[in-house]
Amino acid sequence: MQVQLNTIHKQFGSLVANDEISVQFEPGRIYGLLGENGAGKSTLMKILSGYQQPDRGEIVLNGAAQHFASPRQALAAGVGMLYQEPLDVPVFTVLENFLLGRAHDGERPQQSAKALTQLAGRYGFQVDPHEHTRELSMGERQQLELLRLLAGGAEVLILDEPTTGISAEQKDLLFASMRTLAREEGKTLILVSHKLDEVQELCDYAYVLRKGRLVGGVQLPCPNQELVDLMFDELAPRPARRQPASGDVLLHLQHITVRTPRLELEPVSLQLQAGQVLGLAGLEGSGQELLLRACAGLLPLSGGSLRLGGQPQPDWDYPRARQHGVAYLAAGRLEEGLIAGLTLTEHMALVSNAHGLLVDWPQNRQLAAQHIATYQVVGQPESYIENLSGGNQQRFLFAMLPQNLKLILMEHPTRGLDIRSTDWIWEQLDQRRAQGTAIIFLSADLDEIAARSDQIAVFSGGRLLRSVPAAETTADELGHLIGGAL
Amino acid sequence: MSLSKTRLERVWPLLPGLAALLVTTLLLLAMGTSPVDAYSAMWQGAFGTSARVYSVLAFLVPLLLAASGLLLTFKAGLWNIGIEGQIIMGAVAASWVALRVQLPSGLQIPLELLAAMAGGALWAALAGVLKTRGGVHEIFGGLALNNLAILFTNYLIAGPWQPPEGGSFRGTQPFGAHALLPLFENSRLSLLSLALAIVAFAGVALVLTNSHWGLRLKALGQNARSAFLLGVSSNREMLLAMAVCGALAGLGGGVRVLSWFDSLRQSISGGIGYLALMVVLLAGFRLVLTPLVAFFFSAVLNGSITLQLRTQLHSALGDILTGVLVLLVLLFGNYERVRRAFRRRRSQADG
Numbered sequence: 001m002q003v004q005l006n007t008i009h010k011q012f013g014s015l016v017a018n019d020e021i022s023v024q025f026e027p028g029r030i031y032g033l034l035g036e037n038g039a040g041k042s043t044l045m046k047i048l049s050g051y052q053q054p055d056r057g058e059i060v061l062n063g064a065a066q067h068f069a070s071p072r073q074a075l076a077a078g079v080g081m082l083y084q085e086p087l088d089v090p091v092f093t094v095l096e097n098f099l100l101g102r103a104h105d106g107e108r109p110q111q112s113a114k115a116l117t118q119l120a121g122r123y124g125f126q127v128d129p130h131e132h133t134r135e136l137s138m139g140e141r142q143q144l145e146l147l148r149l150l151a152g153g154a155e156v157l158i159l160d161e162p163t164t165g166i167s168a169e170q171k172d173l174l175f176a177s178m179r180t181l182a183r184e185e186g187k188t189l190i191l192v193s194h195k196l197d198e199v200q201e202l203c204d205y206a207y208v209l210r211k212g213r214l215v216g217g218v219q220l221p222c223p224n225q226e227l228v229d230l231m232f233d234e235l236a237p238r239p240a241r242r243q244p245a246s247g248d249v250l251l252h253l254q255h256i257t258v259r260t261p262r263l264e265l266e267p268v269s270l271q272l273q274a275g276q277v278l279g280l281a282g283l284e285g286s287g288q289e290l291l292l293r294a295c296a297g298l299l300p301l302s303g304g305s306l307r308l309g310g311q312p313q314p315d316w317d318y319p320r321a322r323q324h325g326v327a328y329l330a331a332g333r334l335e336e337g338l339i340a341g342l343t344l345t346e347h348m349a350l351v352s353n354a355h356g357l358l359v360d361w362p363q364n365r366q367l368a369a370q371h372i373a374t375y376q377v378v379g380q381p382e383s384y385i386e387n388l389s390g391g392n393q394q395r396f397l398f399a400m401l402p403q404n405l406k407l408i409l410m411e412h413p414t415r416g417l418d419i420r421s422t423d424w425i426w427e428q429l430d431q432r433r434a435q436g437t438a439i440i441f442l443s444a445d446l447d448e449i450a451a452r453s454d455q456i457a458v459f460s461g462g463r464l465l466r467s468v469p470a471a472e473t474t475a476d477e478l479g480h481l482i483g484g485a486l
Numbered sequence: 487m488s489l490s491k492t493r494l495e496r497v498w499p500l501l502p503g504l505a506a507l508l509v510t511t512l513l514l515l516a517m518g519t520s521p522v523d524a525y526s527a528m529w530q531g532a533f534g535t536s537a538r539v540y541s542v543l544a545f546l547v548p549l550l551l552a553a554s555g556l557l558l559t560f561k562a563g564l565w566n567i568g569i570e571g572q573i574i575m576g577a578v579a580a581s582w583v584a585l586r587v588q589l590p591s592g593l594q595i596p597l598e599l600l601a602a603m604a605g606g607a608l609w610a611a612l613a614g615v616l617k618t619r620g621g622v623h624e625i626f627g628g629l630a631l632n633n634l635a636i637l638f639t640n641y642l643i644a645g646p647w648q649p650p651e652g653g654s655f656r657g658t659q660p661f662g663a664h665a666l667l668p669l670f671e672n673s674r675l676s677l678l679s680l681a682l683a684i685v686a687f688a689g690v691a692l693v694l695t696n697s698h699w700g701l702r703l704k705a706l707g708q709n710a711r712s713a714f715l716l717g718v719s720s721n722r723e724m725l726l727a728m729a730v731c732g733a734l735a736g737l738g739g740g741v742r743v744l745s746w747f748d749s750l751r752q753s754i755s756g757g758i759g760y761l762a763l764m765v766v767l768l769a770g771f772r773l774v775l776t777p778l779v780a781f782f783f784s785a786v787l788n789g790s791i792t793l794q795l796r797t798q799l800h801s802a803l804g805d806i807l808t809g810v811l812v813l814l815v816l817l818f819g820n821y822e823r824v825r826r827a828f829r830r831r832r833s834q835a836d837g
Contacts, residue, residue, distance in 0.1 A: 341708040
């Protein structure tokens with residue numbers, strides 16, 4: 001099936017996720033959709049699969065314009081998407097999940113089971129129709145989901161980062177089945193990925209997105225460098241690097257490990273001086289979030305030790321971190337940080353730490369008004385926080401940070417912000433840095449990491465790959481490291 | 487156009503009430519009863535004589551106490567279904583003091599009321615600990631504790647606290663006169679308890695609008711994760727909200743045994759806790775509306791007792807009226823939500 005996406009535009013608030021993107025996919029071929037985090041790949045594919053609706057633009061299948069209000073409609077028209085997290089019901093059996101959401105009236109269970117095993121056999125998958133889905137590995141769940149989409153009549157298959165969390169053998173099996181689907185059955189396959197090697201290995205052609213725009217299409221295989229150049233902005237000439245602060249060691253991590261169900265952080269050791277900025281680079285889910293949250297005391301260390309200002313901190317947790325002057329700003333401002341339904345004044349009163357019984361509303365209103373002026377927030381003391389724009393929410397979050405912090409930990413501090421807000425926020429951070437506050441932040445924006453850090457740590461698959469002074473690395477090197485090409 | 491829209495919006499909250507009245511009226515007509523007779527009987531039952539008004543007020547006291555407590559827990563995002571059990575345990579604790587302690591009234595009664603508050607608070611804290619430590623949702627923990635409280639009451643009545651003359655009477659022996667709340671003009675109303683209920687409600691109102699604690703509860707209820715990151719100790723505040731709610735509910739239970747009844751009975755609460763949940767839901771968690779709705783419920787339920795005597799209708803009519811009302815308000819009370827749902831339906835029909 002031939003797929004055309006014409007001038008697809010999608011905006012979330014002030015963030016343009018897809019900016020007039022036009023691409024075309026031909027049957028019998030495997031396409032790669034490349035781009036760094038936040039480039040707009042997932043949004044574009046969610047639009048194609050009916051999960052989200054575009055603000056403008058059209059979807060054309062075999063020459064006929066389509067409008068999908070739901071994934072179900074998209075699948076009925078032949079477009080199926082395999083999400084990063086398969087959409088199955090863990091307590092159902094494999095067979096029940098296979099039949100879920102499809103008309104199978106009058107079909108006997110034995111017939112359905114036979115159809116499932118036959119279909120699976122065609123691609124070398126081994127399934128037991130009566131096993132419970134929760135017993136399956138991620139790779140097996142993916143196979144099941146793929147079979148479900150095929151049985152549902154998918155002619156176009158979208159796979160969103162399918163190789164995260166599956167074994168090497170499962171990956172080989174998956175790629176083999178994708179080749180069969182394209183070459184022998186004439187399906188249209190789209191692989192969404194930021195892993196260059198995989199795309200080079202599997203795909204015939206790659207579209208590259210950057211910051212919501214289509215920046216190019218490349219016949220594969222090609223030199224990795226060509227893709228890296230397309231994926232990442234040319235780094236702006238770096239301002240003369242300030243001499244890294246030569247303060248005392250503030251944070252000392254020794255062989256710390258963090259364990260979560262999804263990912264394990266392998267031992268990390270590093271030191272951070274007062275006034276120093278450490279940027280954490282890597283694909284989303286490579287371990288840098290775990291490190292940041294462990295430093296904030298939000299995730300327990302499963303091994304190693306953390307020292308703050310020379311003092312060992314054996315029982316590190318978030319309330320203790322706050323007491324010691326550590327602040328943490330999460331990526332989701334309204335999920336983890338601000339409270340929808342509370343006004344700016346109420347936020348001020350909440351963090352004011354006053355011990356009196358009753359709130360002094362006039363005083364807090366005045367305080368909120370002061371912060372609004374100082375931090376140039378567009379809003380009123382009585383505004384509900386959720387009605388502010390993302391940039392203004394971020395400014396207000398900074399306004400609520402206590403003075404004299406030792407360490408600020410941030411996830412994507414400027415994601416979705418315009419240039420003015422971004423510069424303003426880093427100005428604020430620089431002032432604090434000058435007073436000796438150390439900063440650790442992670443970002444998907446390599447420009448930001450290269451320009452704002454003293455030291456850069458690159459993560460991949462739960463490992464700290466390399467830690468280099470920012471002055472000694474190049475844009476290329478970072479891009480390659482992140483693409484897993486080095 | 488926009489003017490008529492805002493006018494519609496303004497009268498919207500009244501519509502579910504009118505609809506509930508309509509449904510009940512149709513029900514009455516279907517049963518062949520004159521609605522006018524039925525409603526006037528209800529009115530007479532609630533406000534016909536001063537004794538009846540006192541009865542409405544006496545029933546209102548525990549209801550308002552429980553509803554005030556629920557305003558706190560709802561604000562913190564907690565569904566304190568266990569409030570029924572907290573009322574019962576308050577009644578049990580007050581009864582324990584009434585049966586086992588002999589003091590002059592001036593000491594006895596405050597001690598009973600304090601015990602009632604402690605009993606309710608402990609029972610609520612138990613549900614809170616189950617949630618914060620055991621990960622048991624407060625709805626399930628609360629329901630289990632409600633049943634336990636009922637079983638415990640039955641055990642006490644049938645066992646250790648059985649009246650000496652034996653078991654046909656489903657309750658303990660009446661408490662001594664010194665242990666009971668002084669009643670107003672031969673009614674079941676204790677003015678002291680009414681004053682306490684009003685003070686409790688005013689206190690809750692002050693906490694919710696003007697205190698740091700109330701603000702922390704609001705933050706927790708709106709977004710527990712953000713509240714934690716902004717330094718609110720979520721477990722402690724949740725437990726405290728539960729305990730204070732339980733104390734108020736327990737006080738209500740104490741008032742039940744010390745004035746409405748004169749002993750611990752089998753169904754000592756009789757669903758006042760669930761009724762209080764309905765009151766707060768119907769009031770939409772709004773402070774000003776809560777006592778008004780509680781009063782309305784108390785009047786309807788008291789009135790329907792007379793209704794049963796006067797007409798041949800069962801007094802459940804009052805329950806039906808309040809039940810339908812709550813349902814309609816929850817379904818259609820929020821103008822914005824109704825409008826959105828309507829729009830969605832229409833756009834689906836178009837597409």
